[in-house]
Amino acid sequence: MTNKNSSFIEELEKIIQKRSNSADIDKSYTQELLTSGKDRIAKKVIEESGELAVAYLNDHEKKDEIVWEAADLLYHMIVLLHSADVTIEDVSKELEKRHKSD
Numbered sequence: 001m002t003n004k005n006s007s008f009i010e011e012l013e014k015i016i017q018k019r020s021n022s023a024d025i026d027k028s029y030t031q032e033l034l035t036s037g038k039d040r041i042a043k044k045v046i047e048e049s050g051e052l053a054v055a056y057l058n059d060h061e062k063k064d065e066i067v068w069e070a071a072d073l074l075y076h077m078i079v080l081l082h083s084a085d086v087t088i089e090d091v092s093k094e095l096e097k098r099h100k101s102d
Contacts, residue, residue, distance in 0.1 A: 013078055013088050020082060033079055041080050048073040 019030040033041060052069040055062070081087065 009074065009078070010088060012075065013082070016078055016082050030079060033076075034083055038083065041076070041083055044076045045073070045080050048076045 016030050019028045020034050022028050022031050033044065048069065052066065052073050055065045055069045059065075078088065081091070
């Protein structure tokens with residue numbers, strides 16, 4: 001699904017965009033989440049962030065659990081960004097700008 005010039009995170013952003021416009025809400029968790037409002041999206045990001053931190057604290061040797069929770073957090077963060085009309089590219093540019101100012 002990805003090509004040499006993009007990561008799956010960029011592909012996921014495109015999938016979220018596509019699903020946000022889908023007419024079939026019953027089959028898309030993404031669309032259901034986006035239509036549920038800012039409070040629910042923010043709460044999911046907080047929840048997933050906490051689960052990642054707990055996975056790390058419980059046993060950071062269990063890489064698979066940390067990866068699982070990080071993936072959940074990244075997905076929900078991208079949904080939040082989409083809801084706020086912010087792209088991964090916007091975030092990437094900000095990180096690049098911060099790096100150059102070091």
